[in-house]
Amino acid sequence: DVKVTQSSRYLVKRTGEKVFLECVQDMDHENMFWYRQDPGLGLRLIYFSYDVKMKEKGDIPEGYSVSREKKERFSLILESASTNQTSMYLCASRGQENQPQHFGDGTRLSIL
Amino acid sequence: GEDVEQSLFLSVREGDSSVINCTYTDSSSTYLYWYKQEPGAGLQLLTYIFSNMDMKQDQRLTVLLNKKDKHLSLRIADTQTGDSAIYFCAGASGGSYIPTFGRGTSLIVHP
Numbered sequence: 001d002v003k004v005t006q007s008s009r010y011l012v013k014r015t016g017e018k019v020f021l022e023c024v025q026d027m028d029h030e031n032m033f034w035y036r037q038d039p040g041l042g043l044r045l046i047y048f049s050y051d052v053k054m055k056e057k058g059d060i061p062e063g064y065s066v067s068r069e070k071k072e073r074f075s076l077i078l079e080s081a082s083t084n085q086t087s088m089y090l091c092a093s094r095g096q097e098n099q100p101q102h103f104g105d106g107t108r109l110s111i112l
Numbered sequence: 113g114e115d116v117e118q119s120l121f122l123s124v125r126e127g128d129s130s131v132i133n134c135t136y137t138d139s140s141s142t143y144l145y146w147y148k149q150e151p152g153a154g155l156q157l158l159t160y161i162f163s164n165m166d167m168k169q170d171q172r173l174t175v176l177l178n179k180k181d182k183h184l185s186l187r188i189a190d191t192q193t194g195d196s197a198i199y200f201c202a203g204a205s206g207g208s209y210i211p212t213f214g215r216g217t218s219l220i221v222h223p
Contacts, residue, residue, distance in 0.1 A: 004154075006154075009152075033210070040215065041215070042200075042213050042214065042215035042216060043155075043200070043213040045210065048208075048210065050208075056208075090154055090155065092155075097208065097209040098142075098143065098209065100143070100145055100157050100160050101145075101157075101211065102157060103147075103154035103155040103156070103157075104154050105153055105154045106152075106153065106154045108152075
C-alpha cells in the first residue's frame, strides 16, 4: 500500500511566523501535491511537483512556496503565516498520470 | 476547466442502499474517482473508473458512469454506520490529469 506521511496532525503557529509542513511518500512517485481544505470550499490545489526540483502553481499559490529537494519529500512553506491560512492541509502523491492520487492524513494548522 | 458538482448531504437508514451522485462538465474527463474522508482524516481512495467503462463493481460499491449526461454515481449496498463520512467525486482529463474535486457529500447513516 502507498504510504503518504505528513509530519504533524495538528499545528498551532503565530501570525508572521515561517511555517513548514512536511510530506513524505514511500512509493517512488513522481508527482506530489499540496491542497488546502476549507468547509464549503472543498479541496483547492496550492502547488504540485512532477519531479525533483520542479514545481508548478496550482489554483491558490499566493502566500505559499514549496520545496522538493528529494523525490520522496515535498514541503509546503508559509513564508509569513496569516490567520486566513488557518486550514486543513492535505498532501498527495501519484505515480504516472493515469494513476489515482493517494493522500496523507492531513495537518490541521491554526494561525493565531 | 472542469467543474464537478455534488449534493451536500445524504441521510440513509442502516441496511439500506446509498446512492451518491456527481455531475461533471468536461466531456473529455478520462478518469473519475471516488474518495472517502472520515472525520479528522485524509482522503481514502475508494474506487475509480475509466471513461471507456460504464460500470465498475467492488464488493459493496458500484460505480455507474453515464458519459452522455456526464453523470457519475456511487452506490453503497447494505450501508453501515461505519460508512458515515464525506464522499468526494473527482474527474481528471488530458494534459496533467490533475483531478478536480467536488465539494463532497456528507453521508449520514442512522439506525
